[in-house]
Amino acid sequence: MTQHANNIEQQRAELLERLIEQAAHDALPLPAGEAGHPLSYAQQRLWFVEQLEGPQVTYNFPSAVMITGPFDPQLYQQSMQQVVLRHPIMTATFFSVDGVPRQQFHPDHRVQLPLVDLTELSEEAQQAELKELWELEANATFSLSDGPLYHCSVIKLGPEQHVLLMNLHHIITDGWSSSLFNREVSEYYEALVAQREPHLVPLPLEYSDYVYWQQDMLESDAREQLASAWKAHLGGMETLQLPLDRPRTEQLSTRGAHHQVVVPDEHLTALKELAQAQGASLYMVLLAAYKVMLYTYYKQTDIVVGTSSASRKVPEMEQMLGLFVNQLVLRTSLGGNPNFEDIVQRVKDTFTFASAHQDLPFDVLVSEMDVVRQPGQSVLFQSLFLFNNFPKAPLDPSVPVQMERLNIDIDYSRFDLSLTAEEEDALTIKFTYRTDLFDRTTIETMSRRYLSVIAAIVDNANPLLSQIDGALNMEQTTTTEKNKASRFKRGRRKAVNASLQEIVKISDAPGTFPVVIEPATSHVDLVEWIALNRSLIESKIAQAGAILFRGFGVDTPVQFERVAGAYCPELFGSYGDLPKENKGKQIYKSTPYPNDKTIMFHNEGSHTQQWPMKQMFASMLVADQGGETPIVDCREVYRRLEPSVVAKLADKKLMYVRNFIEGLDVSWRDFFKTDDRNEVEKICQEAEIECEWVNDEHLRTKKIANAVCLHPKTGEKLFFNQIQLHHISYMDPVERDSLLTIFKSEDLPRNVYYGDGTEIEPEVIAQINDAYEQSAVAQPWQKGDFLAVDNMLVAHARLPFSGERKVVVAMGELFAAADLTLGEHA
Numbered sequence: 001m002t003q004h005a006n007n008i009e010q011q012r013a014e015l016l017e018r019l020i021e022q023a024a025h026d027a028l029p030l031p032a033g034e035a036g037h038p039l040s041y042a043q044q045r046l047w048f049v050e051q052l053e054g055p056q057v058t059y060n061f062p063s064a065v066m067i068t069g070p071f072d073p074q075l076y077q078q079s080m081q082q083v084v085l086r087h088p089i090m091t092a093t094f095f096s097v098d099g100v101p102r103q104q105f106h107p108d109h110r111v112q113l114p115l116v117d118l119t120e121l122s123e124e125a126q127q128a129e130l131k132e133l134w135e136l137e138a139n140a141t142f143s144l145s146d147g148p149l150y151h152c153s154v155i156k157l158g159p160e161q162h163v164l165l166m167n168l169h170h171i172i173t174d175g176w177s178s179s180l181f182n183r184e185v186s187e188y189y190e191a192l193v194a195q196r197e198p199h200l201v202p203l204p205l206e207y208s209d210y211v212y213w214q215q216d217m218l219e220s221d222a223r224e225q226l227a228s229a230w231k232a233h234l235g236g237m238e239t240l241q242l243p244l245d246r247p248r249t250e251q252l253s254t255r256g257a258h259h260q261v262v263v264p265d266e267h268l269t270a271l272k273e274l275a276q277a278q279g280a281s282l283y284m285v286l287l288a289a290y291k292v293m294l295y296t297y298y299k300q301t302d303i304v305v306g307t308s309s310a311s312r313k314v315p316e317m318e319q320m321l322g323l324f325v326n327q328l329v330l331r332t333s334l335g336g337n338p339n340f341e342d343i344v345q346r347v348k349d350t351f352t353f354a355s356a357h358q359d360l361p362f363d364v365l366v367s368e369m370d371v372v373r374q375p376g377q378s379v380l381f382q383s384l385f386l387f388n389n390f391p392k393a394p395l396d397p398s399v400p401v402q403m404e405r406l407n408i409d410i411d412y413s414r415f416d417l418s419l420t421a422e423e424e425d426a427l428t429i430k431f432t433y434r435t436d437l438f439d440r441t442t443i444e445t446m447s448r449r450y451l452s453v454i455a456a457i458v459d460n461a462n463p464l465l466s467q468i469d470g471a472l473n474m475e476q477t478t479t480t481e482k483n484k485a486s487r488f489k490r491g492r493r494k495a496v497n498a499s500l501q502e503i504v505k506i507s508d509a510p511g512t513f514p515v516v517i518e519p520a521t522s523h524v525d526l527v528e529w530i531a532l533n534r535s536l537i538e539s540k541i542a543q544a545g546a547i548l549f550r551g552f553g554v555d556t557p558v559q560f561e562r563v564a565g566a567y568c569p570e571l572f573g574s575y576g577d578l579p580k581e582n583k584g585k586q587i588y589k590s591t592p593y594p595n596d597k598t599i600m601f602h603n604e605g606s607h608t609q610q611w612p613m614k615q616m617f618a619s620m621l622v623a624d625q626g627g628e629t630p631i632v633d634c635r636e637v638y639r640r641l642e643p644s645v646v647a648k649l650a651d652k653k654l655m656y657v658r659n660f661i662e663g664l665d666v667s668w669r670d671f672f673k674t675d676d677r678n679e680v681e682k683i684c685q686e687a688e689i690e691c692e693w694v695n696d697e698h699l700r701t702k703k704i705a706n707a708v709c710l711h712p713k714t715g716e717k718l719f720f721n722q723i724q725l726h727h728i729s730y731m732d733p734v735e736r737d738s739l740l741t742i743f744k745s746e747d748l749p750r751n752v753y754y755g756d757g758t759e760i761e762p763e764v765i766a767q768i769n770d771a772y773e774q775s776a777v778a779q780p781w782q783k784g785d786f787l788a789v790d791n792m793l794v795a796h797a798r799l800p801f802s803g804e805r806k807v808v809v810a811m812g813e814l815f816a817a818a819d820l821t822l823g824e825h826a
Contacts, residue, residue: 036095036102037208038215041361042323046171047094047101047144055141058254058412059170061178062138067162069401072193073154076164077113079188080152083181084111086200087321089172089207090181093147105208109148117156126157134165142169163406174325175388176310181321186403193401207322217359226360227368230329233353234369237331238302240294240382241569242416243446243531245439248377253436256413261447263427263454270458278341280348283387286421286429288340288347290385291332293446293453296469298569299534301335306381306415309358327362328354329380339462377416384418419450473535503529506540513633513777514546514787526552526786530566537567537788542714545633545793548785555784557583557808560618564810567788568614571812574673575605581808588809590617591798595805597732599798600724601632601772604791604811607656607705607722607752609687609818612811613712615791619781624803630778631789631796638708638719640771645764646719649707650822653755656726657746660699665749668699694747704755710821711792720792724772726752729765781807 039047046059084090088105095102116133118126133155142149149169156162168178184200191198217223263271275285291303311324332350334343360368362380371379418432429450431443449472456463456471463471503524507516526549530537540547554563561584565571573586581587593599605611617629638646660668672680677693684691690702707721724730728751731739739748754760778799789796791811 035097036104038211039094039101039103040211040214040323041218041363042326043103043171043211044101045363046323050144055143057139057141058414060138060140060142060167061170061173061175062134062165062167063178063182064134064406065164065166065182066404066406067164067401068404069160071160071162071401073113073115073162075192076154076185076189077111079185079192080113081111082188082198083184084109086184086203087181087207089322090150091147092149092172094144094171106147111152114153115156116153119156119158130155130157130163137165137167140167144169144171164403171323173321174310174323175308176312176318176324177321180319201319203316203319205316205320207320210317210320210322210324214359214361218361218364222359223364226357227365229353229357230360230365231369233357234304234329234331234380237304238300238570239377240304241298241300241565242294242382242437243297243442244416244437245442246437248437253434254412254414255435256411256432257435257440257443258430258432259440259443259447260428260430261451263429263451265426267451267454267458268423268427271454274341274344274457278344278348280344282423283389283421284347284351285344286387287330287351287385288332288344289453289457290419290450291334291347292340292343292457292465292468293450294383295334295465296449296453296472298531298566299469300569301333302331302570303334304329304331304381305383305385306330307354307385309355311358326358328358329365330354330385334465337465339464340457340468341462343465382416384415386418386420388420388422470535508540508544513544514548514631514779514789515540515544516548516550518549518551524552526554527562527566530563534567541788541790541793545635546631546787546789548779548787550782550785552786553784554618554786555620557581557587557620560616560620560786560808561585561587561810563618563786564616564812567616568810568812570814571810572612572814575811578809584808586810586812588811590807590809593798595802596800598800600730601630601776601795601797602722602725603634603720603795606720606792607654607703607726609689610814610816612791613813613815614811615789615796616810617785617787617789617796618808619783619785619806620808621804621806622781622783623801623805625801626799627801627805627807628778628780628799629787629796629807630776630799631787631794632772632775632777634718634720634793634795635716636775637768637771637795638717640774641719641767645767646708648754648764652758654705654707654721654723655753655755655757656701656703656705656722657751657753658701658703658726659694659747659749660701661747661749662697667697698747700746705817706820706822708822709792711790712815712819712821714793715821716793718792719768719771720795721752723752723760723765723768724797726750727760727765729762730769 049056049059085107088107091106091109092103093106095104118129121129133153137151137153140151142151149172151165151167153165154162155165166178166182168181173181187198187200271285272282275282278285287305287307291305294303294305295301307328307330308325309328310318311326312318312320317324330347330350332343332346334346338346366379369380413432413434415432416434416437420430420432422428422430429447431447433443452472453468456468460467460471503520505518505520507518537547549563552563554560561571564587571586573580575588578588578591581589591599603611604615658665660666660671662669668680669675672683674680674683680699681691683689684701688703692700692702694700705721707719707723709718709720710716711718728736728745728748745751752760772795776797792815
């Protein structure tokens with residue numbers, strides 16, 4: 001046994017000892033004046049929800065079981081009575097004392113099992129009546145104060161055909177408990193029929209013992225330790241992007257539906273073999289495949305989904321009824337184009353972390369994270385992935401009755417999207433979704449996509465993430481494209497029988513810069529077109545460096561952010577060099593700079609420790625004259641420079657010197673988003689920036705960065721820097737001379753030197769200027785234009801203008817300078 005396994009066993013033994021000690025304490029009479037028992041954190045959440053919103057059917061656990069063979073309802077009622085007495089939580093009711101919820105158990109409770117006889121109806125009428133009875137039961141509400149918190153009834157269809165309808169409130173049960181309840185009732189029933197003792201061991205613990213243990217644990221140092229670990233693990237996580245058909249509304253709806261698919265047996269066998277080879281579970285492999293599928297929609301690499309943990313850490317707890325389940329947040333990075341085996345290991349690491357820290361209740365985690373709740377959106381995660389592996393006991397062969405669970409769907413969904421895997425005769429995947437967010441056709445397509453991901457994993461030897469994504473794109477046949485074409489139309493219009501190529505017109509002849517994409521028909525939805533043609537867009541960007549989307553009407557900040565988010569789900573909203581756009585969340589206004597001045601060519605953020613790979617611009621308002629955003633292909637600029645200049649820049653690198661002086665340039669407070677000088681110094685240290693306080697209002701920084709490099713995706717050589725934007729020679733001569741009469745050269749707002757601090761020669765500056773000038777393309781803006789560029793392949797500038805001008809900016813897909821490949825330059 002490994003040391004890790006030994007530690008787990010020791011922790012379990014200690015937990016069991018504490019629980020048994022608590023059970024002995026619980027057996028003592030309650031102190032005078034104290035009624036009932038406290039609630040677990042999960043129970044508290046459900047209790048408070050009911051106080052605020054009233055009874056909720058979303059917290060029902062309904063089930064239906066077909067019973068075939070000679071069946072005695074009275075014996076079954078006796079069996080249920082024994083199980084209810086064995087587990088006091090089944091008799092619980094809830095009340096409050098000074099606003100604090102408590103629960104009490106009722107040992108004198110008697111089970112009721114009404115019988116509904118439908119034997120006189122035709123089979124068709126029976127099925128209709130059964131469906132109605134099921135819907136009534138599934139949508140029945142409970143009174144937490146009055147109880148009981150379970151309902152049950154038997155529907156008689158024939159002499160040897162019955163249906164057992166059950167419904168339990170989540171506050172006294174969870175998935176594991178519901179399965180356990182049915183198993184124990186069946187065991188008591190089989191024992192009564194066979195006239196034997198039930199094969200059930202006495203319970204050393206009750207649910208209230210667990211509640212008291214949880215309270216004590218969360219009042220100890222363990223709470224802070226668990227919370228700190230979770231906050232470090234989840235810090236800066238992104239909201240999962242889902243292919244919604246409609247935007248969320250402020251009112252969170254629970255109306256839902258289901259769609260189910262079956263994984264082919266040969267694929268299931270291969271997945272099990274893969275799991276075994278990776279030292280992982282089938283659940284982990286299926287979860288990894290699900291995260292890959294989510295990635296293929298928007299290329300989001302920070303994938304966060306939720307799951308439910310049984311939270312039964314010792315075998316004794318596995319035999320207890322009650323609400324133990326806890327929601328866990330599973331965050332996995334798919335960055336770096338990993339292969340699938342690596343993804344499985346990342347998911348395994350994520351699950352191992354979550355399991356090791358599962359004692360922190362989800363609601364405590366939410367409060368510790370200080371999460372800002374968004375209207376109409378679940379907190380921390382929006383999608384749930386479950387694997388139902390509740391133990392199932394075989395029926396006693398001496399009892400001539402068969403019980404089969406009926407799969408009757410319920411019409412609500414607790415999350416935007418949930419996947420539930422379950423293996424019985426086959427591996428089924430059930431998609432449960434909110435109908436106000438998704439159309440059924442979208443979920444059907446998603447389910448096929450998930451099966452396609454599994455097929456790509458099985459059919460290829462440890463494929464890369466990009467290869468799986470490519471395999472899915474290959475499946476988009478012409479027929480599928482024709483079916484999708486009508487979806488690009490806004491509103492309820494007649495479907496267009498056209499291919500994706502006919503929806504838009506693409507001008508991309510060799511040498512075209514930028515590529516121009518325009519609608520070929522009216523009312524094309526650019527957000528959806530981008531989402532469904534990401535691979536095409538990425539290939540065009542890699543080829544040309546920039547795409548201008550013209551004629552799509554991207555003329556408001558809100559519309560721009562939607563389009564930008566479709567192209568780049570990883571939008572970056574904390575860039576200090578640009579002011580935020582008031583009408584958006586993660587978009588910016590253009591650089592505040594005098595209208596009559598030129599903003600020189602630069603690659604955004606190339607002088608910092610990280611920069612956006614993607615940058616987007618859109619024209620909201622066109623200037624009366626000028627105001628273009630010229631762009632250059634940085635590969636072309638590199639080729640125009642003399643090899644000796646490139647070699648020297650590659651060898652020496654660059655030193656960017658910046659002086660933050662309020663009134664002259666952006667203040668250090670605005671740039672670093674803090675008033676704390678110590679915090680600024682910490683940020684600089686982490687970013688490998690040398691900083692010096694000249695005085696309280698004057699901060700000088702120095703940063704070493706590259707001038708040339710290789711593109712991380714294409715491998716091409718690039719001139720990648722901000723020399724023009726920083727070097728003193730590009731300042732207006734009059735303005736430069738004026739500043740130099742006031743400041744020393746080292747105190748100017750910005751300047752750039754070779755990395756060793758020496759001046760960059762005037763002839764080198766002139767050659768750089770000439771290379772930019774010969775490579776520049778300045779296309780006049782039109783209102784609603786949307787320009788997307790690869791920030792490493794393309795540098796941009798801004799020309800002077802007159803009149804009003806508004807261009808909004810977005811950026812994302814951050815890349816770290818530490819991961820850059822420099823290559824050989826000569």
